[in-house]
Amino acid sequence: MTEQRATRALGGDGTREQRAVPKATFRSYYGRPVLKPPVWEWLIPAYLFTGGLSAGCAELAAGADLTGRPTLRAATRLGALGSLAASMYLLVADLGRPARFHHMLRVAKPSSPMSVGTWILVAYGPGAGAAAVAEVLPRRLRRTLLGRIIRKAARPAGLSAAAVAPAVASYTAVLLSHTAVPAWKEAHRMLPFVFTGSAAASGGGFGMVCAPVSEAGPARRLAVGGAVVELVVSRELERRLGLIGEAYRTGKAHRLRAWSEYLTLGGALGTVFARRSRAVAAVSGLALLAGSALQRFGVFEAGVESTRDPKYVVVPQRERLDRGEPA
Template identity: 70%
Template structure:
């Protein structure tokens, strides 16, 4: 603006503040009425193009740990059901497979921590507000029952005939049931652990991740049971596999169809390829489970391998989506600005209702 002498002058500070206030709330009011603003939408950017969030430093051991933990939990549930319904081959497969997955899971967790003593240090405290602390204690409480039930399956016949062997076999059922009671918590706590971080792709899917992980755990355990047990005893595994596969696929689709920008992390890049492969294998395994797997041992084994591979790829795809969402500032900045615009529009609407 210029004065009467033609010399350009800066606008007064109070007028500028009023203009900014009017533009801000005027834009919010127009957006609230469904009108398009003539002003260009600002573009997001970060300092020197660097990520807003620090990407997770976890390596491949973490998604592998997520898979083996879920496999162990699902196998414990399947083994307990087989024990109660008189299916010894399926019970043996579930107990041994569950304990083997638990050993692998513990090793992967210690490898990720860097030093074995760090796992011991995690047991020095118990914090109910920390998913990692709660999950560690679930893992510790789950382990003895799973291990005892697995050892009972490995006893040779002469040892079973002796007094110590008979006592151990009698303790195997309550041990297996105790592991089964803790199995749902073991399968789901890793989803809570991821969703309580600042990683946008994990935090945004916090309501779906527990269903995704538990469904994936059920499908993988069923796949292991179908792979190791004869079809005559694998009926519960087939039913669990169909239910788990359906829950996994539905939860994955719900994550991808959430409103906003963040779900794009699951449908682009490497995460998309991993999740597409996972869905294809899971659906193929589920289809074979309810059809040819009932009559053919090779078909049952192929269906079990498909469910196992689909579950593993689902965990790696979810992990990759989280890492990708921390590398692009858009996944942080755009949702924040959308929430601010929504709040401004709501505030403007309240002002309009209050002023006659």
């Protein structure tokens, strides 16, 4: 009782001065954002999706090649190259000038996610391209010496692309988390797993759409595994982020991610019936592709929203300072 009176006499927090005003709360000048919102447009989340799809297709194509599934192999090899080309187009379109991508090849900076990502694409692209070219060779060219060389090189090229594919699927998450955007930066531990699972689900969905049911077994298994990883880690991400998780649970980001969950879960459940029905396989595959795309757009919108409200910037910094960590 004596200690309580002494504490009240000291001001309630151990100081010798009585508080004249309540403890200050954060606010920004005129309520304006502390950070500038990202200037990126829809091209960037589309680029994130197509890059992940290419990686998922490359993994599936290598497995189809090793297990003797020619239709699935051809479809996913072409899908890997086509989505990679789309991804590069979207990236260059956002950069504004193709020369800017070329300039990034002048140096290699291990400390820069953008530089590392550029070189990952350089390592991945030739293998994916060579494997896809082998699938579209005209018959008359296949019998020539050049045709035989290309077809023999297709397997090692496809395997090399598959070896780099996990990095292609996840490096974009690392790129986002190295920005100052709170919803991306605070999710740096889990965002790569969300993107990698989403890439696997989309690659499996693509294989289910393009391959006959008899060959699509690996595609169904990849789709289910990727969907489970994406859904579980995505929910865990929202839970662990605390206050910043609101950016994922509210507004446009929440709507996009909710639809992503419905479509991904529906597509994964559809694989049970896709073993017998080509139509169900196609619908399930399209649902997985749409769910993967919406996941990227949802994450993008969450990042934009987290820069608009000052609390997502100030509160986590104060909490880190209170714990004695760098802001």
